[in-house]
Amino acid sequence: MTALAIDDLKANIGKVPVLRGVSLRVEPGETVALLGRNGVGKTSTLRAILGLLKRTGGTASYNGVNLESVAPHKLAALGLGYVPQGRGMFPLLTVKENLTLGLTGTPDPEIIADVFRRFPRLEERLSQPAGTLSGGEQQMLALARCLVMKPSLIMLDEPTEGIMPKLVSQIRHEIDEIAKRGISVLLVEQNLRTALRLANRVYLMERGTIVHEATPAALRADPSTIHRYLGVSL
Amino acid sequence: MTATNISRVALVVFAGLLLAVPVVMPMFVSPFWIDIIAEILIWSLLAASVNLLLGYVGLLSFGQALFFGVGMYGAALSVIHWGADFWGGLAVGIVAAMLMAAIAGSVAVRLTWHYFAIITVVFSLILYFAAMSAKPITGGDDGISFSTPKVFSFGDLELSLADQSVQYYTILLVVAACYGLFGLIVRSPLGVRFMAVRENDRRAALVGINVYLTRYLAFVLAGGLAGASGALFAFFGRYASASYMFYHVSGEAVVWAIVGGAGSLLGPLFGTGLLIIFRELISTVWEHYLFVVGAITVLVVMFAPRGLAGAWSDFMKVIGRNKPAETPTSNPGLSKPAADTKLGG
Numbered sequence: 001m002t003a004l005a006i007d008d009l010k011a012n013i014g015k016v017p018v019l020r021g022v023s024l025r026v027e028p029g030e031t032v033a034l035l036g037r038n039g040v041g042k043t044s045t046l047r048a049i050l051g052l053l054k055r056t057g058g059t060a061s062y063n064g065v066n067l068e069s070v071a072p073h074k075l076a077a078l079g080l081g082y083v084p085q086g087r088g089m090f091p092l093l094t095v096k097e098n099l100t101l102g103l104t105g106t107p108d109p110e111i112i113a114d115v116f117r118r119f120p121r122l123e124e125r126l127s128q129p130a131g132t133l134s135g136g137e138q139q140m141l142a143l144a145r146c147l148v149m150k151p152s153l154i155m156l157d158e159p160t161e162g163i164m165p166k167l168v169s170q171i172r173h174e175i176d177e178i179a180k181r182g183i184s185v186l187l188v189e190q191n192l193r194t195a196l197r198l199a200n201r202v203y204l205m206e207r208g209t210i211v212h213e214a215t216p217a218a219l220r221a222d223p224s225t226i227h228r229y230l231g232v233s234l
Numbered sequence: 235m236t237a238t239n240i241s242r243v244a245l246v247v248f249a250g251l252l253l254a255v256p257v258v259m260p261m262f263v264s265p266f267w268i269d270i271i272a273e274i275l276i277w278s279l280l281a282a283s284v285n286l287l288l289g290y291v292g293l294l295s296f297g298q299a300l301f302f303g304v305g306m307y308g309a310a311l312s313v314i315h316w317g318a319d320f321w322g323g324l325a326v327g328i329v330a331a332m333l334m335a336a337i338a339g340s341v342a343v344r345l346t347w348h349y350f351a352i353i354t355v356v357f358s359l360i361l362y363f364a365a366m367s368a369k370p371i372t373g374g375d376d377g378i379s380f381s382t383p384k385v386f387s388f389g390d391l392e393l394s395l396a397d398q399s400v401q402y403y404t405i406l407l408v409v410a411a412c413y414g415l416f417g418l419i420v421r422s423p424l425g426v427r428f429m430a431v432r433e434n435d436r437r438a439a440l441v442g443i444n445v446y447l448t449r450y451l452a453f454v455l456a457g458g459l460a461g462a463s464g465a466l467f468a469f470f471g472r473y474a475s476a477s478y479m480f481y482h483v484s485g486e487a488v489v490w491a492i493v494g495g496a497g498s499l500l501g502p503l504f505g506t507g508l509l510i511i512f513r514e515l516i517s518t519v520w521e522h523y524l525f526v527v528g529a530i531t532v533l534v535v536m537f538a539p540r541g542l543a544g545a546w547s548d549f550m551k552v553i554g555r556n557k558p559a560e561t562p563t564s565n566p567g568l569s570k571p572a573a574d575t576k577l578g579g
Contacts, residue, residue: 101426
């Protein structure tokens with residue numbers, strides 16, 4: 001069964017339509033990148049899937065469950081993780097509190113050990129307010145917080161944005177590791193090289209709709225499409 | 235001595251002073267001041283109920299007087315009609331206030347910001363007028379009086395609120411228990427959820443927190459605190475009146491909480507203490523003393539937005555920075571013992 005199926009999804013911000021019929025698929029264990037220039041509707045697509053943006057048409061289903069009828073606080077329990085743009089930390093809460101916030105009961109020691117093995121900096125800063133961490137550390141915490149909830153799909157919104165270059169490769173490595181563990185990933189990314197390196201499949205967006213679908217290899221071989229929709233060259 | 239240790243010592247000294255009030259205070263001032271301190275302790279619970287909502291969940295309620303009034307009548311009516319003792323009356327007052335909060339909260343916490351503040355005022359006004367018009371039961375504006383029940387009896391030993399010291403220590407015990415429970419809650423996973431909802435309710439929902447349920451629980455618990463305050467006040471005055479359900483009583487509690495420091499456990503106690511002592515000292519010589527209370531509130535909001543407790547905390551941080559670190563750490567003041575920071579098994 002398709003992990004995430006989006007069909008003709010439409011949404012407005014106020015009266016302005018921002019999504020004009022987005023359709024995409026994420027299969028189990030697959031990493032899919034959603035690319036496009038600023039303001040084409042990538043973040044809005046993620047927000048509409050989660051119900052944070054009011055959907056005006058179309059459907060979004062996750063493992064066969066129509067997300068229309070699912071309250072936002074139940075998405076995590078369904079296995080749908082989300083790391084928003086800007087990391088979505090609770091800056092006044094400690095690292096430990098941020099990590100365990102969504103859990104009911106005692107954290108799974110194996111998962112916690114795994115998270116600390118991947119992100120040893122977090123273990124060193126457990127009692128520190130999350131707002132005092134660097135951008136890269138906050139991104140690690142956001143990923144770790146998602147992982148402790150045992151998701152089967154993670155939606156990542158620009159995970160390498162605003163992070164110092166030496167930490168970008170670590171974040172990229174961790175996303176790759178997440179995918180290798182069979183967790184599906186829907187990645188919104190401005191960094192084309194990062195997206196092409198991580199993704200199995202790529203969607204290009206323009207003006208609130210999907211305009212192109214390709215494998216990374218096919219897109220690399222098609223510089224005119226890259227230039228037309230992203231305004232850059234590899 | 236580190237800033238944390240100074241705060242701990244200050245807290246122990248403060249607790250010691252509260253315990254010594256009935257013994258030491260009459261040596262220096264009129265015993266009347268023992269009752270004033272007891273009154274501060276009682277009212278501080280109403281401010282604490284505002285604090286639980288405003289400081290920990292981010293909801294500004296102008297309706298806590300409703301639950302104060304329900305707690306007051308729960309205690310008074312249970313003594314009058316059922317012959318309840320102090321503890322029975324207190325329990326009825328708290329449970330009645332929590333039930334009322336459970337009913338009002340089921341609607342109120344669906345709203346936030348000014349809509350929430352307005353609906354809490356509306357609920358408060360509806361019940362205020364209902365209580366005023368149900369004179370045969372509530373006594374309306376005149377209220378109802380009752381004789382003081384016993385607090386404890388064993389053989390020939392009988393402790394009654396008629397004794398000023400027994401009354402003071404009974405109030406201190408109940409108030410301390412309420413603050414202890416409040417502290418346990420805000421340090422528990424539920425308290426962390428309260429703060430996450432306060433910081434960003436959408437983010438909180440996306441990590442799996444049921445924002446409505448979290449706010450609802452806080453509202454009911456805050457109702458219980460306000461109810462405990464009302465029940466204690468009924469026993470303190472041997473009296474219950476619908477006039478205490480009016481929203482200006484809620485407004486005063488909001489001011490006490492803000493001046494003391496919303497978001498800190500004991501802040502509202504200090505805010506209530508400062509403003510009630512101020513009232514007692516100034517109101518006898520100047521009837522327009524509320525102008526000064528307003529000025530104090532404005533100054534606190536402008537120059538110490540986290541209230542007296544926040545100002546104390548900032549002062550302690552300054553002291554901490556000026557002192558050479560005893561044990562060098564990368565993050566002084568934030569480190570906790572390793573046992574506190576372990577996760578999982």
